[in-house]
Amino acid sequence: MEIGIEIVKKCGGVPLAVRALGSLLYSSTSEQDWKNLRDNEIWKLDQKENDILNALRISYNHLSPHLKQCFVYCSIFPKDIEYTSIHLVQFWMAHGLLQSHNENQDLENIGMQYIKELMLRSFFQDIVQIYENVYLFKIHDLMHDLATSLMRNECLIVKSTNQICTKSHRHLSFYFVDAPIIDVPNILPNLGHLKSITFYPITGESTGISQSFLELIVSRCKFLWMLTLFSSNIEVVPKKIGNLKHLRYLDLGSNPKIKELPSSIYKLQNLQFLSLFGCEELKTLTRDVKYLISLRCLLLTTIQKHLPTNGIGCLNSLRRLGIYNCNNLEYLFEDIGHLRVLQTLMIIGCPRLISLPRGVRSLSSLQNLILGSCERLNLDLSIGSDKQENHDELSSTWPHLRFLHIRELP
Incomplete structure (x- = not known):
């Protein structure tokens, strides 16, 4: 005492x-x-x-050496930003901070262990649990100051046009609140050394990233691992994005003006995380998505009625699939059962979805199933055998299921 x-x-x-x-x-x-x-x-x-x-x-x-690295990298984000566990784990993974010493242990699970340990050690605060292993949280300003002091000069958070990116900077974050169209190439004399570029949510119809600035980034930052364009009010994804061969993390979420993706995007064979969440005018995700052979997390919003077979179903590394607010979607892809390592399936806000394909019963690694706001969905998971007792069907279909969340279904 x-x-x-x-x-x-x-x-x-x-x-x-x-x-x-x-x-x-x-x-x-x-x-x-x-x-x-x-x-x-x-x-x-x-x-x-x-x-x-x-x-x-x-x-x-x-802290252990791995936890130290993961915590320090949080200084890349501005203060007061609300983190989600999904994005933070994928962010750490994209920067090579998560390492598995056991073939049976997924990097996503290691990342969640790190987050929970940092929570217990009071490095994170304002923690809210949304679903199983899905958390919202923040970093205290003083903790952020500590991380920034330890990261030294590798990270630059750009809040004005008079800041200069130097060769020592590896990570660039743009944080303009209610700014006009962002077009500040004058602060970027040298881009080739950057590993990550992040734009934080920009509010207002007249705000966003200029197309010329975006084209400049994509053409010159050839060694990027991470590009976050969340809520950046962009309309066209540059065709040259396929040249970012090292890209592991691409967030195009909450850009409702995007109507199509360039075919070159499917050349990103190192891509592990792709978010198209909130791309409400996206016409289609083509079969060529199957060429994203390293993809582990896909978050999708689209206006198409059917997701094609021989597309998403070929993503053998996919661990998390989220389908959100697809107002026209009636059927999923029939070969969903080929996703043998899929752990989390989330389908939310798809009012015309009629049924789940029979292949969902073959998702042998499924741990988390979340279904919500699908008012026409006929959730018939029966095996089709009269001899099998009803109470055995769920456990025999998904033997590893840990979390089941169902709301607003008929």
Whole structure:
């Protein structure tokens, strides 16, 4: 108790610091561990008045090397951004931060372990659970300051046109709130070294990214791993996007003016994450999607009535498939059962969807099934055998099912 009181005094009355160090010590009954933390050399570093980063750095130093890397990369995002576990795990994966030491352990599961551990250590806050392993959360401003100090000069968050991207920067984030059309190539004298470019949600009909600026990025950033254009008010995806051979993460979500995708997009054989969520005018996702052989997560909105066979069903690496707000969709692709490693299937807001294809019963790895707001969906999952008892059908169809969420069905 006495040692704890001394540690609390060093935290300067900042609850975040108390929580972070408390979560570090709560499972330790060793008096020496508590003394070591109290007497840590970091406390002796020069610090400004009310600067508590040293306390947070002690908590950071006790993380495993992999967790340290994942946390530090969160500085790429601006402050006050709300994270989703799906996107953050895919973001870490795109940057090669997740490594599996067991062939049977998916990188997605490793990423979720990291998120939960960082939650327990108070590195994340304002946590809301939406579904199984789907969370919303934020990073405290002080934690973000810590991550930024550790990332040094690799990340640049652009909030004005007078900032300059240097060769030391690897990650570029544009954060213009209610800005006019973004067209600032003058700040980008050298783009070839960048690994990620992110645009954060832009509000208003008259705001967005200029087509010329987008074309410049796609033509010059040949080594990009990640490109996020979420809610950027773009209408045309550049044809040269297929030249980004190293791209692993592409977010085109919430761009309702996009009507079609260039055929070159299907050349991105390293792509692991593709979001077309909220692309409400997208006419079609063609069979050529099957050439995205590394795709692990696909989020889709489209106006087409049928998803073609020999397309999505050929994505042998797909772990998560989300189909959202497809107002015209009546049938899914018949070969859905070929997705033998699919773990999560989400179908939400498809009012004309009549039934699920029989192939869903072959999704042997399915763990999470979420169906909602499909008012015509006939959810008949029967096996077709009179001899089989009804209560055995679900467990025999999906032996690994852990989470089932059904709402607003007939």
